[in-house]
Amino acid sequence: LQVLRHEEFEEGCKASCNGPYDGKWSKTMVGYGPEDNHFVAELTYNYGIGEYRLGNDFLGITLVSSQAVSNAKKMGWPLKEVTSGVFEAEAPGGYKFYLEDKEQLKQDPVWKVTLGVSNLQKSVSYWSGLLGMKIYEKDEEKQRALLGYADNQCKLELKAVGGAVDHGTAFGRIAFSCAKEELPNIEALMKKENQKILTPLVSLDTPGKATVQVVILADPDGHEICFVGDEAFRELSKVDPNGGKLLDDAMAADNSDKWFAERNMKKVSA
Secondary structure (H helix, E strand, O other): OEEEEEEEEOOOOOOOOOOOOOOOEEEEEEEOOOOOOOOEEEEEEEOOEEEOOOOOOEEEEEEEOHHHHHHHHHHOOOOEEEEOOEEEEEOOOOOEEEEEOOOOOOOOOEEEEEEEEOOHHHHHHHHHHHOOOEEEEEEOOOOEEEEEOOOOOOEEEEEEOOOOOOOOOOOOEEEEEEOOOHHHHHHHHHHHOOOOEEEEEEEEOOOOOOOEEEEEEEOOOOOEEEEEEHHHHHHHOOOOOOHHHHHHHHHHHHOHHHHHHHOOOOOEEO
């Protein structure tokens, strides 16, 4: 994965982009290609937070890449073969990645993101019936469904967890871009259907970059969904050739582990 851009913020986001934390934070966008046409992960770092308690809400990301499998083996990174040719890897912090040992997909090696749900039918109705996703697969026996907006895009897998969804103290959301004029329509539809709107239509600033408009929703299990106005997002999300250096500089300047150790303190556990 490549570092696409890195941004530092002195205070918490008014749309809780970094979770329910008020202090200094940063975000780093990583992916196999530009945000315009690839799935990308937004890694948020809250200065001073040492660890998070994970729940069963985010079940993992699946990559189709024999290169990723090869890299993990060369690095001695622990891999567990869960099915034939599919390996589970655990990132720092406990997040799961599933690596399919196949030739890397040309459009985007990120095949799917899996979320835990408490009621599969209710969740499918929300994501398909209200948000307009196409159902690609549905397996009642395994209690899973695969959905997406386009054949050549990363898919969303919904998987029943056999009980309530626990979001822990970590934080994340799924984000999609759409035409800016669609945002009021999405907000109006959710109001009409009495669905939860976490953040009504709002403008978010990024220092020195474009201001984007967003609407943030929550599905029946509290999974957050952010719809972003595409026009400004394309300006904001341009690949920054200095992104890697900005990230390296930020990590070098952080020294938070040393600061806490010198004071016989530990980072806060969220």
